Amino acid sequence: MRKHFFGIMACAFLAACSTKDNSNPINNILKSKDIELNNNIIQKEYLGDFSTIKVGTSINAEVVKSDEEKVIIYAPKEIIDKVLVENTDGNLSIRIKPQINLYSTRYINAKIFAKDFKAITANSSADIVVRPTFTQNQLSISVSSSGSIKGDFEANDLHIQTSSSGDYSGNIWALNLIADASSSGDITLKGQSKNAILKTSSSADIKAKKLTVENAEAKASSSGSIEVSVSKRLVADANSSGEIIAYKKGEISVEKTQSSSGRVSVR
Incomplete structure (x- = not known):
């Protein structure tokens, strides 16, 4: 099935890829809510469109395909507010505030729901898994x-x-x-x-x-x-x-x- 792949690939991809509307970035949060889960873990949710993804400072992140773009952060109650979720002109960045004990980042996880994106970056020991x-x-x-x-x-x-x-x-x-x-x-x-x-x-x-x-x-x-x-x-x-x-x-x-x-x- 793939043997004619290269001849048709460009047309198929251009037809499949949509144009993003970043008029509602996470900086202007449409909805943000905190839910306390078991074991003192807080779930914090952000809604907003983005076209690039960057994760840093030892955070574990999962990127999944979704029609609605949002970010969910899972972290202990005492450090949930130390996790920075920022969006500048559609450029999503998730990291920890400076001078936070990085040992505690093993309890911090991010789940990123994305329609698509044009760039993805991991640095400073961050791990990202993308599926499908x-x-x-x-x-x-x-x-x-x-x-x-x-x-x-x-x-x-x-x-x-x-x-x-x-x-x-x-x-x-x-x-x-x-x-x-x-x-x-x-x-x-x-x-x-x-x-x-x-x-x-x-x-x-x-x-x-x-x-x-x-x-x-x-x-x-x-x-x-x-x-x-x-x-x-x-x-x-x-x-x-x-x-x-x-x-x-x-x-x-x-x-x-x-x-x-x-x-x-x-x-």
Whole structure:
């Protein structure tokens, strides 16, 4: 069923993606209510539209698909007011106020209900799980400072960036993919992409053996590593102890450059 995917994907995605109305941001709360649950946990709910999501400071967050956009925070009664839920022009941010004992953040959870979004970010040890698959026209995923994002996405243009031990993993379908990992960041991918640019540096890894790319450009440097499966064309550049391993899916054309102990292998 997926073999004609790339020919029809752009039209399908553009038809499926709606235009957001951010005229009611969370800053101007339409409804906010507190409910006390068991074990001294408070549930606080916010309503409002947004188009980007950012979670930080060790908060665990779940993003789910919904026709109504809202955020629900679960936290102990004594720190519920220390959780900042902010929205500036449709840019949603969830974090803890400065100087709060981060040990207590393990009891803080956020559930984010979203129609769609164009960017999602996790930093400062925040963990985000996205379910089910979100279909977008364009999407940017950014993970840094030991944050993590797990989720499956379909997009015409998909940009994934990890750094400073940030981690992303998921099943993706993309016409055009850019994946960039640096400073011990990790990207783990499954699925399919027509065109992909893959970059690693400073001991970062892109693990994409289970991702099949028609046309791949891969560059690994400074002990970065890349694994990817290729079905048509590979352009690979490995330098400064970088390593690229490409797995052939049929006959492919290969252009490779190796320098300063860099290595490219095609299997």
